[in-house]
Amino acid sequence: MTTENRSLYSQLPATDRLLRDPLFSPLLTRFGHSRVVDILRQLLDEAREAIRENHMLPDWCDDWLNAASERLALDEQSALRPVFNLSGTVLHSNLGRALQSEAAIEAVAQVMRSPVTLEYDLDGAGRGHRDRALAALLCRITGAEDACIVNNNAAAVLLMLAATAPGKEVVVSRGELVEIGGAFRIPDVMRQAGCILHEIGTTNRTHPKDYRNAVNENTGLLMKVHTSNYSIQGFTTSVDEATLAELGRELDIPVVADLGSGTLVDLSEYGLPKEPTPQEMIAAGVSLVSFSGDKLLGGPQAGIIVGKRELIARIQQHPLKRALRVDKMTLAALDATLRLYLHPEKLRESLPTLRLLTRPAEEITAQAERLLPLLAERYPEFDVRLAPCESQIGSGSLPVNRLPGAALTLTPRDGRGSRLDALAAQWRALPVPIIGRIGDGSLWLDLRCLEDESRFLEMVLK
Ligand SMILES: *Cc1c(COP(=O)(O)O)cnc(C)c1O
Secondary structure (H helix, E strand, O other): OOHHHHHHHHOOOOHHHHHHOHHHHHHHHHHOHHHHHHHHHHHHHHHHHHHHHHOOOOHHHHOHHHHHHHHHHHHHOOOOOOOEEOOOEOOOHHHOOOOOOHHHHHHHHHHHHOOOOOOEEOOOOEEOOOOHHHHHHHHHHHOOOEEEEEOOHHHHHHHHHHHHOOOOEEEEEHHHOOEEEOOEEHHHHHHHOOOEEEEEOOOOEOOHHHHHHHOOOOEEEEEEEOOOOOOOOOOOEOOOHHHHHHHHHHHOOOEEEEEEOOOOOOHHHHOOOOOOOHHHHHHOOOOEEEEEOOOOOOOOOOEEEEEOHHHHHHHHHOHHHHHHEOOHHHHHHHHHHHHHOOOHHHHHHHOHHHHHHOOOHHHHHHHHHHHHHHHHHHOOOEEEEEEEEEEEEEOOEEEEEEEEEEEEEEEEOOOOHHHHHHHHHHHHOOOOOEEOEEEOOEEEEEHHHOOOHHHHHHHHOO
């Protein structure tokens, strides 16, 4: 050990002395003795390493109280950090998909605080059925006979297949053998559910006769899967749900549909591209329809199955239902979200997903114009510009349709890509991190989802 290092080591305080220091007592009260000791040991280790490696004390050694406070505050941060989603994807799966409505947030808080009639029938003082109240609401909105709610749409598809066609063949067009991302692929789910996949048609063309020819004594279901994250264009044909439902009735085989995203309104009325709705499927005679709660519907993560009473009864009784059921918080959020659909005139205001998807391009552009000079002044090493952009809906909804809006782009004046990465990293390290997108040598901030402008400015002008 060099003499120089020895004198540096001797400047390190003893943990005991720091803990006895009255200045540390608020920290001890707030975080507890053992956590403060842990953090101090960690800091001391780092200081010793800095002496060993660099023959110097780290800067923060001037103020151990401040260093410990900062470290403890960092340690206190939740694993789920709120961020600004300026990525250009509204329903971003990695950022938690749909933002919940105020009504849903209040409803969740309420059921968290209080015992609730989750499986308790107030009339008979007996045990009710967990999905009962929501099933009535879902039937009212979709026209179905009954409903079942599970953890997500992947679970809904698995359960729907396992409960209604165990050991049987399920007929699906080759154009609809979807992979959603993660490990959700229709052929794999089929196997896990104990069903036998019977592929028909070709990637681009499937006809009614393909379904008819595939049917045999072991056919359990005819299935449609919505191609929600891709589109097949050109020389194509597929069999729509109404035609398939008619065929199913004729052959006495249930027809099921995985709708993917589950919008409950005609999106074209809001100036958005049309997506099929569960109510249209039910009206067309489809026996069971499944969809997500947190895609276009704008509610919590959930999988919803609506359809025929006797098929839903089989699903409710299947052991997997118990494994895949949702908790009271999900049910409360979903209940509050569905109730917003009973007042469609207010939906654009009350449902954040719809509000963000329908934000007019002019409004986003005006916001960009307001923010541009402030960012340009704060980041002189970047050329800050307003650029028209097209946001994505996300989560495999309406894959080919884009929403016109506006972005701010920051381009390094010296053309160095490392500056972009550094800026992106700096923004990710903010108390409320800003998530943008790097493309074409610039950092893009798509402003479609920027609602709390003053908090954003607080972060970005820091
Ligand atoms: C998104 C999607 C799923 C999976 O839904 P999750 O709610 O994410 O589990 C399944 N099928 C289709 C067609 C989808 O679009």
